[in-house]
Amino acid sequence: MKTWLVKSEPNVWSWDMHREKGTAPWTDVRNYQAANNMKAMKKGDRAFFYHSNIGREVVGILEVAKEAYPDPAAPSHHFVLVDFKTVKPLKKFVTLAQIKETKALADIALIRQSRLSVMPITAKEWDIICKMGGL
């Protein structure tokens, strides 16, 4: 099982909106690197849900319910959707500031590639953030 992190601005698509639906597609990715990461996701993989811009914190855990399939809203066939179901929220949200303060997370893609919206997370980084989140 691989682990990932996906970013969304909560005023557009928030953790609460996703939890209300249970399972929902991850939409509007229009960046090749992010799309390639989505294509590499397998059913059962887990992903952190991160609120960008407003909040700037990891708020919950998603699981891949359906692997990448063509995005009907995309003008070309290059971009895809992945369906995620919500697993559980973190007990304590983990803020970007906390992540930056944590030496063991210095190389996390969230910091290194700040504009990338779908990124892989190492097993070590996953465990650390889960612990910081009270899980």
Place this chain on the structure above:
DNA sequence: GCCAACGTTGGC
């Protein structure tokens, strides 16, 4: 509101 990082576009 500003700006750094970085992806995309288009002229050459």
Place this chain on the structure above:
DNA sequence: GCCAACGTTGGC
């Protein structure tokens, strides 16, 4: 294929 101009993301 290079690179300047421009647009977008996202932190501050």
